Amino acid sequence: MPDVVDVVLRCVLVLAVFMVLPLVIGQMEHKAMAHMQSRVGPMAAGGFHGWAQLLADGVKFVQKESITPVAADRRVFELAPAVALAPYLVALLAIPLGPFFGQGNLIGQDLDLGLFFVLAAMSVGVLGTLMGGLGSGNKYSYIGGMRVAAQLMSYELPMVLAAASVAMAAGTLSLVGIAQQWEPWWLITQLPGLIVFFVAGLAELQRPPFDAPLADAELVMGPLTEYGGMRFAMFLLAEYAGILVLSALTTVLFLGGWAGPFSDHIGWLWTLVKVMAVAFLVIWARVAYPRLREDQVNSLAWKVLVPVALAQITLTTVLVVA
Template sequence: MSELLDAVLRCLLVLGAFLTLPLLVGQMEHKAMAHMQSRVGPMAAGGFHGWAQLVADGIKFAQKESITPAAADRRVFELAPAVALVPYLVALLAIPLGPFFGQGNLIGQDLDLGLFFVLAAMSVGVLGTLMGGLGSGNKYSYLGALRVAAQLMSYELPMVLAAASVAMAAGTLSLIGIADAWEPWWLLLQLPGLVVFFVAGLAELQRPPFDAPVADAELVMGPLTEYGGMRFAMFLLAEYAGIVVLAALTTVLFLGGWAGPWSDQLGWIWTLLKVVAVSFLVIWARVAYPRLREDQVNVLAWKVLVPVALAQITLTTVVVVA
């Protein structure tokens, strides 16, 4: 009975984190972009530092009507937002936060194949956007969906190769095992893999500068063109949840997870701080770099990231064998 209660408590904690962290990342994006681009609106809503911007956005989405186009495949169109959102909740179950005041590691479920599980869940989340584009019955949505498929195929390979390099160095696919095996010198050894993994993660999430699938100047809103109301809000929440999962996985694989002073008691705080820092880099990339053309997106994957990832695996192999 106690094991069941423990499992339920862990699931509730993961659910609470899932419902909280993406919203905090969304709020951080509003504020960071407002500072970087001198935007007035997000800094004024509600008074002090624009605290009510997130509330106003939620009310706006709740008031809008969700319409299903006559030409759409109704089941696929209506299911797509959930398919885009739920896999990131599932992925968070297997990502450890670290020791919590000496009471063991905060994690929904420790899996021996945790790395493989999280990468697979992230790929399924991208399929939700693909379903939305193909099921909308709109030519702009269809073209956006084709771009989503192209990016998924192009960037899944370098992302998996970069993650495999870390797993080889640690000798395990368990995320807790990888974080425990991490050494500070790994940051230098795995630095090319870190860059490849982070860039590939941005592309899979269709975050700028890899947002060609939703290029407003060309495709209106790409796969999301026909969505409105809470369905559109679910896609936005899925995007922010994806940022949290990407940042958390980057932290565990490349940044030592909960490594830091007093990590036996406060390791979860170090993990959260690193997740916030990586999430800020995702937001900064949106502000700092212009959107890449679709051909540039695929050239970067196949001619730059894949060779670098293969070189990283070769280097890791030499170091492990030696």
């Protein structure tokens, strides 16, 4: 019975994190972009600092009707938002938050293959957007779906190679083990891998400047063109959940996870601080860089990121053997 209670408590904790932190990241994006671009709207809703903007968006989505186009594949079209969202909840089960006041590591389940488990779950999340594009019965959505597929195939390889470099250095595929084996000098030796992993993660999430599948000037809204109401809201939540998973995985692999002063007691706090810092960089990239053309997106992956990731693995191999 205690084991059952422990499993239930861990699942509840992971679900609470999944339901809260993506919304916090969404609110942070509203405020950060409002400051960077001098937007008035997101700073006005509800009065002080626009605190009710997120609530207003939620009410707007609830009020809108979700319509299934006649030409759409109904089952695929309606299932796509859930497929886009659910894998990120599954991925969070294997990502450690850190020690909590000496009571052990906060994690849903420590898996021996935790790194590959999380990377696989993130790939499945991208398939939800692909399903939305192919199942909408809309030519703009179809083109957007094809671009999603191209980005997934292009950027999955450098992302996995960069993560594999860290696993080689740590000698384990367990995310808890990688965080425990982390050394400060990895910030230098694994820096190219960090950049490759972060950029590839942005591309897999279709975040600017890699949002060619959603290019509003060309494709209306790409795979999401025919979606409205709560289905569209689920895709947005999936995007912020993806940012959370990418930020958390980057933190554990490259930034030491819960490493910091008094990490045995407040390690979870250091993890959250680092996750929010990485999430802010994701938001900053949206404001700072223009959208890449589709040919530039794929050229960057195969001509730059893959060679750099292979060079990173070579360097890690030399350091491990030496």
